[in-house]
Amino acid sequence: MTTPAITVTHLTRRFGDFVAVDDVSFDVQQGEIFGFLGANGAGKSTTIRMLCGLLRPTSGTATVGGVDVGRDPEAVKLRIGYMSQKFSLYEALTVDQNIRFFGGVYGLEGERFARRRAFALDMAGLVGREKSLTRELAGGWRQRLALGCAILHEPPIVFLDEPTGGVDPVSRRQFWRLIDHLSQQGTTVLVTTHYLDEAEHCHRIAVMNAGKLAALGTTRELKQVFEGRPIMEVQAPSAVVAMRALDAMPEVEKTSLFGTAVHAVLRSHQTTAERVTRQLLTAGVVATSVMPVEPSLEDVFLDLVERTSA
Numbered sequence: 538m539t540t541p542a543i544t545v546t547h548l549t550r551r552f553g554d555f556v557a558v559d560d561v562s563f564d565v566q567q568g569e570i571f572g573f574l575g576a577n578g579a580g581k582s583t584t585i586r587m588l589c590g591l592l593r594p595t596s597g598t599a600t601v602g603g604v605d606v607g608r609d610p611e612a613v614k615l616r617i618g619y620m621s622q623k624f625s626l627y628e629a630l631t632v633d634q635n636i637r638f639f640g641g642v643y644g645l646e647g648e649r650f651a652r653r654r655a656f657a658l659d660m661a662g663l664v665g666r667e668k669s670l671t672r673e674l675a676g677g678w679r680q681r682l683a684l685g686c687a688i689l690h691e692p693p694i695v696f697l698d699e700p701t702g703g704v705d706p707v708s709r710r711q712f713w714r715l716i717d718h719l720s721q722q723g724t725t726v727l728v729t730t731h732y733l734d735e736a737e738h739c740h741r742i743a744v745m746n747a748g749k750l751a752a753l754g755t756t757r758e759l760k761q762v763f764e765g766r767p768i769m770e771v772q773a774p775s776a777v778v779a780m781r782a783l784d785a786m787p788e789v790e791k792t793s794l795f796g797t798a799v800h801a802v803l804r805s806h807q808t809t810a811e812r813v814t815r816q817l818l819t820a821g822v823v824a825t826s827v828m829p830v831e832p833s834l835e836d837v838f839l840d841l842v843e844r845t846s847a
């Protein structure tokens with residue numbers, strides 16, 4: 538096995554008394570797409586900023602591309618690409634001016650710069666729009682340009698902090714094709730997202746909750762938390778009324794809303810859909826459909842956040 542691209546050991550960051558990142562440890566393999574999930578304030582960006590050499594760890598260590606981020610943050614910056622959550626491009630500059638700016642930051646010149654500039658324009662779908670103001674670009678183009686600028690210097694490791702926030706579904710898919718492509722070429726990608734459908738693209742997923750690593754594994758591994766706890770999907774004229782009735786059943790561990798349906802987590806496989814339907818009827822709820830479903834990543838996420846917050 539090759540050495541991991543990223544090794545995180547007992548990484549901790551405090552702000553005063555508040556522990557934003559609490560004793561987090563994990564490895565990311567070379568070429569892996571590693572997803573970072575977690576509610577707002579879970580500590581994802583703080584972790585990323587430490588891994589990028591932008592914020593000093595309070596304790597613990599992290600090695601990125603062979604460099605200890607606490608000891609040599611400047612050396613880390615040369616080995617990585619970083620697309621931050623808030624700022625990624627200069628809005629008042631044109632497409633071309635942004636590419637030139639980042640080319641300058643990374644010390645790209647001559648033929649290499651010309652080649653990478655062409656690559657970024659092509660990747661972003663902005664050939665012919667070099668003179669457009671960045672603030673006038675639609676979300677999808679802007680995010681692809683930001684990615685192009687972040688990887689202009691061909692870094693082996695890339696950190697993307699919510700790269701698809703507020704971007705439409707078609708553009709999100711295009712963006713994920715670029716991530717898949719980077720990974721296939723051997724680039725390591727650590728990416729955060731609140732879109733759980735996107736997390737399915739990741740080789741492995743880490744779920745953070747209140748500064749701690751709540752779970753880590755492949756989607757399939759994460760879904761194993763529902764082993765022995767089947768999920769019944771219930772459709773009824775009023776989801777809220779159905780939810781109340783389900784919550785009152787001893788066979789039901791808990792419920793959550795999924796669009797217009799309710800997901801009821803059962804305590805055992807003994808409880809059939811027929812039984813749930815009958816119980817609901819007894820409670821005065823006529824369900825239009827009751828059927829067992831596979832756990833989705835959203836079920837996993839809600840379950841983890843609930844249990845680790847309890």
Ligand SMILES: Nc1ncnc2c1ncn2[C@@H]1O[C@H](COP(=O)(O)OP(=O)(O)OP(=O)(O)O)[C@@H](O)[C@H]1O
Pocket residue numbers: 552557575576577578579580581582583584622
């Ligand atoms: N410089 C700072 N000073 C004080 N507190 C901070 C600082 N930076 C982050 N925090 C706090 O640390 C916690 C974790 O923040 P962080 O930005 O890492 O969360 P996140 O998981 O990225 O959330 P989001 O999904 O909203 O981006 C939050 O409670 C935040 O308010």
Ligand SMILES: [Mg+2]
Pocket residue numbers: 581582583622698
């Ligand atoms: Mg964040």
